[in-house]
Amino acid sequence: MPVTNHQRGRFITLEGGEGAGKSTLLRGLEAHLREQGIDLVVTREPGGTDVGEAVRAVVLDAGNNELCAEAELLLMFASRAQLVRQVIEPALAGGRWVLCDRFTDASYAYQGGGRGQPIARIADLERWAAEGLKPDVTLLLDLPVSDGRARAAGRGEIDRIEVEGDAFFERVRDAYRARAAAEPARFRLLDASASKDDVLAQAIAGVAGLLPEATS
Template structure:
């Protein structure tokens, strides 16, 4: 049982909007929360407004990151204990942050990332019982404390999340975990957002797609203004 569900990441004034000219927007949520759809719609809307946009994902985002993604998510790679799993994700995130995200932000690009530090906090910190604070600190060290300007959390019920994920068919190692695991990470996401509301846009992902998109776009434009 994790004891860190009330962990509050320390405020970082340097990330109020910076220190780079670009803007870093992260999307979080359980499996089937609609992140992929909403990232695509936001990227299109921002591109139409003349912004330079980079869409990326975790785990992955770089050549080494994609190899690590396959190693930890695909079935058939043998047993992966929670500590090893957490370190693989942290290694993938380190490459992603230093090789792809930071250079894009330095160039003034808007980076839209599907999952980031909070996913590890939820999945390995809460779901695997390693502790939110421990896993968050690991990721912050791995990334050189590269934090998002805003995190969009698409919140759907556990039942809705599981139904959507199941409708996609093939489940990876994380998606195939039991309901106890997914309930823990669902609670962790909400706990993180509620602990630091100024850093999150908490959006009901069960609403119609266009309604969710409007709220996501409003949140993005607010941080870009």
């Protein structure tokens, strides 16, 4: 029997620059949603499938310093295409919720803002490779670049993206904030400089409207 519109699951994404606290928030929000009885799939980008994890290893390997911006963009969407078709869409169609660490907004920020790839090119890939899929809610953890990089510095070995300079990450942050301003109905801008408990509270408030009791 086909799944009707009201049975379709919800899609929530977490976005933000380096050191913004996505991993910590992901764990807290996952626990909260499961406590609400939500049937939840948790995944990440790039990755989330065997193909995607192989792509992730290539993209983040600091030894691949000759990887060009165009190849990086295509690899990100190759991983995304597999994730959408293998994990996200089947889950949503089956009424399950999906919580994803990064999605297409990251390409607009990192490959677009950071690497200078044309926005129109990313939009074309979004329509084709990602089937035009957009999250119901995107939680954007916003933090000054200097603060985020200071946090990230304590995590050990840095990857191929993290070796970029402050100017790169300022462009990434600007691109994220511009997208949030352009789509205020979808984005929830979170103050990532707050305590982890406060950030979680912001996130819970940001997704509260999706919960069944809020829409009944």
